[in-house]
Amino acid sequence: MGLGREYDVAVVGGGLLGSSLAWGLGRLGQRVVVLDEGDIAKRASRANFALVWVQTKGLGLPEYTSWTLRASETWEQLAATLETETGLDVCFRRPGGFHLALGDREMELRRDVLARLHNQPGAADYRTELLDHAGVRKMMPEIGPEVAGGSYCPYDGHVNSLRVFRALHTAFGHQGVDYRPDHAVTAISGNNGAFHLTTRHGEIVAGKVVLAAGNANAMLAPMVGLSAPMEPNRGQIVVTERAAPFLHFPMTTLRQSDEGTVMIGDSKEDEIDDRAHHMPIDVMMANRAVRMFPKLAALNVVRAWSGIRVMTRDGFPIYDQSESHPGAFVVCCHSGVTLAPNHAFDIAPMIASGVLDEAVVGAFSARRFARPSGERAA
Amino acid sequence: MFRRIASANAEMVMIEVDGVPVTARRGESVAAALLASGLSIARETPVGGVPRTPYCMMGVCFDCLVTIDGIGSRQGCLVSVEDGMRVSIQKGRRALA
Ligand SMILES: Cc1cc2nc3c(=O)[nH]c(=O)nc-3n(C[C@H](O)[C@H](O)[C@H](O)COP(=O)(O)OP(=O)(O)OC[C@H]3O[C@@H](n4cnc5c(N)ncnc54)[C@H](O)[C@@H]3O)c2cc1C
Ligand code: FES
Numbered sequence: 001m002g003l004g005r006e007y008d009v010a011v012v013g014g015g016l017l018g019s020s021l022a023w024g025l026g027r028l029g030q031r032v033v034v035l036d037e038g039d040i041a042k043r044a045s046r047a048n049f050a051l052v053w054v055q056t057k058g059l060g061l062p063e064y065t066s067w068t069l070r071a072s073e074t075w076e077q078l079a080a081t082l083e084t085e086t087g088l089d090v091c092f093r094r095p096g097g098f099h100l101a102l103g104d105r106e107m108e109l110r111r112d113v114l115a116r117l118h119n120q121p122g123a124a125d126y127r128t129e130l131l132d133h134a135g136v137r138k139m140m141p142e143i144g145p146e147v148a149g150g151s152y153c154p155y156d157g158h159v160n161s162l163r164v165f166r167a168l169h170t171a172f173g174h175q176g177v178d179y180r181p182d183h184a185v186t187a188i189s190g191n192n193g194a195f196h197l198t199t200r201h202g203e204i205v206a207g208k209v210v211l212a213a214g215n216a217n218a219m220l221a222p223m224v225g226l227s228a229p230m231e232p233n234r235g236q237i238v239v240t241e242r243a244a245p246f247l248h249f250p251m252t253t254l255r256q257s258d259e260g261t262v263m264i265g266d267s268k269e270d271e272i273d274d275r276a277h278h279m280p281i282d283v284m285m286a287n288r289a290v291r292m293f294p295k296l297a298a299l300n301v302v303r304a305w306s307g308i309r310v311m312t313r314d315g316f317p318i319y320d321q322s323e324s325h326p327g328a329f330v331v332c333c334h335s336g337v338t339l340a341p342n343h344a345f346d347i348a349p350m351i352a353s354g355v356l357d358e359a360v361v362g363a364f365s366a367r368r369f370a371r372p373s374g375e376r377a378a
Numbered sequence: 379m380f381r382r383i384a385s386a387n388a389e390m391v392m393i394e395v396d397g398v399p400v401t402a403r404r405g406e407s408v409a410a411a412l413l414a415s416g417l418s419i420a421r422e423t424p425v426g427g428v429p430r431t432p433y434c435m436m437g438v439c440f441d442c443l444v445t446i447d448g449i450g451s452r453q454g455c456l457v458s459v460e461d462g463m464r465v466s467i468q469k470g471r472r473a474l475a
Contacts, residue, residue, distance in 0.1 A: 241451045242424040244473040259425050260471045295474045300451055 007033045007178070009351065010197055010206035012185045012220060013213035015045035015310075016161070016336040017343055019168040021210055024348025026175030033204060034172070035183040035197060042274055044214060045336065047307020049237060049265045050161035050257070051250055052092070052338045055099060055128050055153035056113060061316050062122035063363035067342065069124045072155040074341040079159070082167040085174060090163045091258035097156025098136065099252045100147050100292050107148040114151055128153040140249060144294045150251075158250040160258050161337045185213075188223040191325050195224075208327040210351060214310040217318075217332045225324030227366050228332055229313040234274060235266040236306050238282050240299040247293070254289050262299060264289045266307075274306045309334055319347060319364045321356050329356070330366070380413045382406075391461040395419070402459040409435060409442040409454035412465070424471040443468060 011022045014036030022034045054072050058065035072094065079092035101107040114128055129135075132149040139152070172179050180201075187198040188209060195209040211220050217228035242260030256262050267281045282304050290296045310332055312318050317333030329351055333339060350356050382388075382403060389404040395417055402411035409432035412419040420429035421443060432442035435455045442454040445466045454465075 242471050244471040246474055298448070298450070298474055300449065302451075 007031045007204070007206040009033075009208045009210060010035060010195065010204055011210045011212055012188075012197070013211070013216070014169075014179060014181070015043045015212070015214055016165060016168075016340060017045075017214070017310075017331055017333070018210070018212035019045075019165065019172075020336075020340045020343035021212055021331060021348050021351065022177050022179075023168045023171055023175070024344035025352055026172065026177040027344075028349060028352050030352055031176070033178040033180060033206060035185050035199060035204060036179065036181050037184045038182040042308050044307055044310045045165055046162070047235070047237070047274070047305060048161055048337055049235075049255070049263060050158050050337055051097070051252075051255065052094065052157040052159055053097065053252070053335065054155040054338075055097065055126055055151060056117065056252075057335070057338075058123060059113065059117050059120070060314070061363060062120045062124075064316050065117075065120075065122075065124040065126070067317070067361075067364075068335075068338060069126070069155060070346075071339045071342045072157065074345060075157065075159070078341040078344060082164070082171065086167045086170040088163055088167040088170060090167055091160040092157060093159070093250075093258075094155070094157030095249050096152055096154040097158075097250045097252070098140070098150045098152050100136065100143070100150040100254075102146050102148065102288060102291055104148050110149075110151055126153050126155060140247075142246065142293055142295055144291050146291045152249075156250060158255050158257075159337065164337070164340065185220065188220065188328075191327070193327060195325075195328065208329070208351065208354075211328070211330040212332065214332060215308065217330055221330050221366075224328035225322040226320055226328060226330045227369070228318050228330050229366070229369050230311060230332070231313050232272050232308050232311050234269045234271045234306055234308055236269075236277065236281050236285070236304065237263055237265040238286055238301055239263050239303040240296070241302050243299055246295065251292075253285065254292060261302075262289075262296065268309075272308050274308050277304060277306050310336065313369060317364045318366045319356055319361045320366050327354065380410075382414055391459055391463075393459055393461075393463040393465055395465045396467055404459065406459055407435070407455045408444060408446060408452075408457045408459055408463070408465055411459050412444070412454060419467055421468045422470050424468075427470055445472065 008030040009032050011018045011034045014034045022032045025032045057068040079090050136150045183199040185197045190196040193207045197204045211217050215230045215232045218230040221228040240262040247256035320330050322328040400415045430441040433439045437456050443451045444454045446452045450472045
């Protein structure tokens with residue numbers, strides 16, 4: 001080819017982040033290759049809780065509040081575009097969502113978190129309301145007596161995240177995005193419009209490189225003068241058999257999927273072995289869920305799993321371009337389901353143009369880790 | 379269509395299928411009793427709504443799911459009938475009482 005390279009952009013990692021970005025780049029007519037590990041790779045994108053979640057995001061980094069709100073507002077457009085391109089309905093719904101408090105103590109904690117979030121200078125208005133038991137009951141008549149109340153945010157929603165993943169990959173076919181599984185990248189060299197990526201099936205050359213390899217970004221980023229300090233953790237999720245729709249709002253730890261299963265989640269452990277699974281944690285989560293909705297006791301559990309979260313050291317996203325190796329980008333975040341439209345519609349065009357818009361994503365540079373860090377994301 | 383193999387010392391029990399009394403043979407599975415009952419026993423799957431009846435009879439295919447004594451989605455081929463058992467055929471997703 002003209003410039004002695006086959007691709008405009010090589011995206012390293014084919015999880016939700018890499019796929020959203022590759023899809024966004026493909027829409028712009030870029031020639032894109034996605035280099036991914038094989039089927040047995042650990043992917044947060046296959047293990048998540050599928051919330052498009054707003055209400056507590058951004059404590060410690062107000063820029064993250066508007067970034068999250070923007071995603072909630074554009075999810076519908078992403079879902080509609082994917083459906084037009086692939087015929088797949090990813091079941092995005094935004095009825096608003098709840099965080100329920102069991103007992104007065106949890107209610108107080110909630111009030112406190114919301115107040116701190118609200119009082120941050122520069123934070124977006126999430127229109128989150130704190131409701132008492134009667135207030136919650138008006139919207140969800142089936143709550144149990146132990147629910148002291150909860151917070152409701154109209155911007156919260158959920159989606160079928162596995163279907164999103166599938167839709168993005170289906171769309172690759174139409175766009176000509178070259179998806180290559182079993183192409184783990186082990187080394188990256190080059191610069192200035194010709195990056196060389198080493199895989200066990202040979203070398204790939206691309207004008208730009210985007211690191212979207214989840215927690216593996218920590219290891220890949222220094223190869224191109226970037227940094228991505230990660231602190232992954234683990235979450236467990238419990239799933240019930242399918243039931244007729246009865247949970248009409250997604251909640252932080254409870255939601256009913258479009259196909260009827262009830263998902264109960266999601267714990268947080270400082271452990272990164274996703275083959276281990278701790279039954280007492282499932283029991284505790286299920287117990288809380290039944291106290292919130294006593295009816296749940298009638299359902300059988302059919303599955304449970306553990307997943308490793310892609311987590312930066314302060315919990316906020318990292319979007320950066322290398323100063324020493326222009327054209328090399330790193331992209332990683334928790335909440336990759338929520339932020340998928342931003343990655344497809346905002347970050348992808350920035351990468352195509354070669355400049356990350358400072359005004360929009362400047363706050364998410366990994367340079368912040370050189371400064372004293374703020375609070376963790378919720 | 380299905381007939382039980384004759385047996386001299388078979389002991390029969392009564393179960394209920396969607397409220398209809400059905401005679402079953404002690405020792406057989408709920409799925410076998412349903413197939414032998416002559417009733418229309420196809421369940422409807424929760425997502426596609428397609429009809430399914432017991433198939434493998436050995437715990438592998440999950441096509442025999444039924445509600446037994448109020449507990450949903452049990453594999454009928456792995457549960458032995460008992461006198462007084464109440465079975466209901468699942469049509470789509472179960473509504474929670
Ligand atoms: C239990 C749990 C619950 C969650 N709940 C939610 C939620 O409700 N809402 C929400 O918005 N988010 C949620 N998340 C987070 C969300 O799933 C992640 O943010 C998102 O999936 C991250 O996508 P990713 O592509 O960065 O990472 P991953 O899915 O981990 O993908 C990384 C990819 O990079 C590949 N890779 C790694 N190393 C290399 C290499 N050297 N070369 C090539 N490829 C490589 C891997 O094979 C993998 O395919 C949850 C996560 C977990 C674990
Ligand atoms: S008939 Fe196949 S599992 Fe029961």
